[in-house]
Amino acid sequence: MRLAISSYTATSAAGIGLSAMANSIASRSSGLRPNDLPECDLLTWIGRVPSVEDTCLPHHLEHLQSRNNQLAWLGLQQDGFLDTLNQLIERLGADRIGVVMGTSTSSIGRTEEAYARLEQSALMPEAYRQPEVHNLHSPGLFVAQATGLKGPSMTISTACSSSAKVFASAARWIQHGLVDAVLLGGVDSLCLSILYGFNSLELISPDPCRPFDVRRNGISIGEAAGFAVITRADLAPESKFELLGYGESSDAYHMSHPHPEGKGAVLAIDRALKRAQLSAQAIDYINLHGTASRANDLVETYALAQCFTDRTLASSTKGWMGHTLGAAGILEAIITLQAMANDLVPGTLNCDVPDPEFRFPILQSNVVQSIQYAMTNSFGFGGNNATLVFGRIHD
Amino acid sequence: MIELGVFGLGIWSPGFSNWQQFSTGLSKGDWLSGGSIQAVQAPIGELRRAPQSVKMAVEVMRQACEMASANPADVAVVFSSSMGDMQISDYLCHTLSKTPRLVSPTRFHNSVHNAPTGYWSIATQSYAPASAISAYSHTAPMAFLEAAIQAFEEDRQVLLVTQEGSAVPALRVSCPSNQPFSSAFLLAPLDASSSPKAIIRLSVARESVDWPELPRELQQDFLGNPGARLLPLLSVLALNESQEGRSTHNETGSNSEGWAHLEFPLSSNLCLKLSLISEPGPS
Numbered sequence: 001m002r003l004a005i006s007s008y009t010a011t012s013a014a015g016i017g018l019s020a021m022a023n024s025i026a027s028r029s030s031g032l033r034p035n036d037l038p039e040c041d042l043l044t045w046i047g048r049v050p051s052v053e054d055t056c057l058p059h060h061l062e063h064l065q066s067r068n069n070q071l072a073w074l075g076l077q078q079d080g081f082l083d084t085l086n087q088l089i090e091r092l093g094a095d096r097i098g099v100v101m102g103t104s105t106s107s108i109g110r111t112e113e114a115y116a117r118l119e120q121s122a123l124m125p126e127a128y129r130q131p132e133v134h135n136l137h138s139p140g141l142f143v144a145q146a147t148g149l150k151g152p153s154m155t156i157s158t159a160c161s162s163s164a165k166v167f168a169s170a171a172r173w174i175q176h177g178l179v180d181a182v183l184l185g186g187v188d189s190l191c192l193s194i195l196y197g198f199n200s201l202e203l204i205s206p207d208p209c210r211p212f213d214v215r216r217n218g219i220s221i222g223e224a225a226g227f228a229v230i231t232r233a234d235l236a237p238e239s240k241f242e243l244l245g246y247g248e249s250s251d252a253y254h255m256s257h258p259h260p261e262g263k264g265a266v267l268a269i270d271r272a273l274k275r276a277q278l279s280a281q282a283i284d285y286i287n288l289h290g291t292a293s294r295a296n297d298l299v300e301t302y303a304l305a306q307c308f309t310d311r312t313l314a315s316s317t318k319g320w321m322g323h324t325l326g327a328a329g330i331l332e333a334i335i336t337l338q339a340m341a342n343d344l345v346p347g348t349l350n351c352d353v354p355d356p357e358f359r360f361p362i363l364q365s366n367v368v369q370s371i372q373y374a375m376t377n378s379f380g381f382g383g384n385n386a387t388l389v390f391g392r393i394h395d
Numbered sequence: 396m397i398e399l400g401v402f403g404l405g406i407w408s409p410g411f412s413n414w415q416q417f418s419t420g421l422s423k424g425d426w427l428s429g430g431s432i433q434a435v436q437a438p439i440g441e442l443r444r445a446p447q448s449v450k451m452a453v454e455v456m457r458q459a460c461e462m463a464s465a466n467p468a469d470v471a472v473v474f475s476s477s478m479g480d481m482q483i484s485d486y487l488c489h490t491l492s493k494t495p496r497l498v499s500p501t502r503f504h505n506s507v508h509n510a511p512t513g514y515w516s517i518a519t520q521s522y523a524p525a526s527a528i529s530a531y532s533h534t535a536p537m538a539f540l541e542a543a544i545q546a547f548e549e550d551r552q553v554l555l556v557t558q559e560g561s562a563v564p565a566l567r568v569s570c571p572s573n574q575p576f577s578s579a580f581l582l583a584p585l586d587a588s589s590s591p592k593a594i595i596r597l598s599v600a601r602e603s604v605d606w607p608e609l610p611r612e613l614q615q616d617f618l619g620n621p622g623a624r625l626l627p628l629l630s631v632l633a634l635n636e637s638q639e640g641r642s643t644h645n646e647t648g649s650n651s652e653g654w655a656h657l658e659f660p661l662s663s664n665l666c667l668k669l670s671l672i673s674e675p676g677p678s
Binding site for chain 2: 251
């Protein structure tokens with residue numbers, strides 16, 4: 001069964017909505033800024049979406065108030081996404097469209113705020129007693145209530161591969177006939193747990209992140225909301241792109257360090273290619289995980305060298321908005337689709353001198369080129385990997 | 396509609412540390428008092444410093460694979476919990492509510508929802524796909540559906556875990572769980588040579604249903620635990636192994652459509668229908 005991507009939208013520090021992001025990428029202007037998150041004194045750069053805290057949830061969603069859900073709401077407003085979705089709901093019915101969201105930290109920022117205000121009894125103050133917010137499914141509950149979708153709904157949380165894996169689950173649901181379409185996506189927002197947590201692992205950079213550069217010294221944390229509708233191709237004949245393959249794997253190596261030879265990454269890539277029935281040679285562009293951590297970037301080039309030749313362009317786009325964690329999978333899938341739509345392959349922002357230890361060439365500058373088949377990699381803590389393959393649909 | 400075999404089961408809670416003890420408890424009312432997860436037989440080493448949530452999950456996964464005689468490295472995993480590890484969330488949020496904000500790096504990397512599948516992958520040297528999901532109060536039946544569809548569509552063994560710890564005070568607002576509970580199901584498509592413990596036919600219907608009742612003696616411990624919502628299914632499977640159980644399901648109506656039927660809500664408007672359609676083989 002062919003699976004079409006019928007609509008999509010993305011919001012991150014690189015831009016609110018697709019055209020703002022396209023402008024940032026074309027002009028190579030980064031959305032990273034010195035850390036100005038309230039209550040956070042870490043010396044680092046962050047990919048903060050400026051208007052999240054000013055985004056008001058409509059009255060019927062106020063009980064779901066959290067920074068993460070504000071970011072989701074802001075993201076849903078862009079690119080006419082909700083209008084297009086409403087047309088699909090009219091055609092298919094709200095209960096034939098599922099919801100599969102990805103997140104790393106859900107609404108834990110709101111839980112942090114509540115803990116800073118706990119009452120003597122160790123209970124949350126009244127305003128923070130939000131059962132549907134303080135749990136991992138908060139993004140799925142929010143999106144279902146915000147859109148009126150009535151199909152099956154779940155949230156995948158596998159750290160930084162979360163919103164890549166949503167494509168695999170959504171594809172299985174549609175292939176099985178459980179639903180006709182799925183609204184999938186990912187939302188992760190800046191919070192203290194993530195900033196101080198990655199700081200404790202000595203993984204955050206004091207500078208804007210420099211993916212694949214020889215001087216790279218850690219990640220920049222970002223936030224993002226991305227959404228797409230995936231459907232049986234016959235239900236969306238106007239679609240330009242399709243999901244051709246997905247590959248999921250585990251590293252069996254370490255909780256916070258990638259397999260030293262990239263074994264899990266290679267398996268995810270191989271499984272995605274096999275499902276897409278494509279050879280590695282066919283892939284024109286790969287949007288890499290490329291976090292700018294010392295280990296990830298080196299190991300990812302090892303994995304690439306085992307699978308691809310240098311005819312395949314490969315870049316990391318995290319220099320534009322940082323590592324958006326559980327939202328990185330969907331965000332970078334959308335960046336990949338946009339590269340195909342605009343015939344503009346993004347290079348690797350902030351990569352000035354590639355590490356000589358690398359075993360695969362990294363694209364530094366933007367390149368104008370038509371792409372037929374593209375791939376994106378997402379790797380998470382716990383050694384959890386997901387790779388997606390997209391193709392252009394011919395008229 | 397899907398027909399799948401249940402090839403292995405695992406279960407752990409302070410009152411029963413494996414399938415045999417759970418079955419005995421149900422049929423004879425004979426429960427453990429205050430069992431400790433420190434006693435698990437799960438592979439040690441990597442797990443020594445793992446949190447209780449990981450030990451619980453790995454223990455039930457090990458049990459289910461052992462019952463099914465399955466190679467752990469061959470099975471895909473779907474781990475599920477509504478809240479994730481509440482002890483770690485509680486630790487992180489308390490630590491971050493005061494200065495200096497010194498977070499333990501180990502507890503931070505253990506805070507990811509997929510920590511149990513990560514440790515499992517390392518302990519069993521499994522490169523198989525692993526997912527970790529939540530669907531809030533509907534987590535357990537939603538995870539069952541997700542695992543079943545994956546087993547069917549990918550034609551492979553899938554190991555499902557449904558679990559929840561006991562709630563910390565502040566998070567009881569979202570999850571009033573009194574006792575930790577973990578269970579595992581090894582699901583796989585049927586083929587001519589397979590001998591499952593039970594065969595389940597499953598479908599999704601546009602119906603609003605209530606949760607099936609938990610066994611009466613387990614209600615106080617597990618009514619607020621979203622990971623324990625499949626206990627009515629586990630109970631039917633356990634009781635069926637004993638003579639008393641056989642007469643029980645005969646009374647409730649054995650017929651060609653299946654000898655037991657259960658319905659679990661997936662949301663306010665959808666339900667998961669499960670029918671057990673043949674006698675399980677000898678264990």
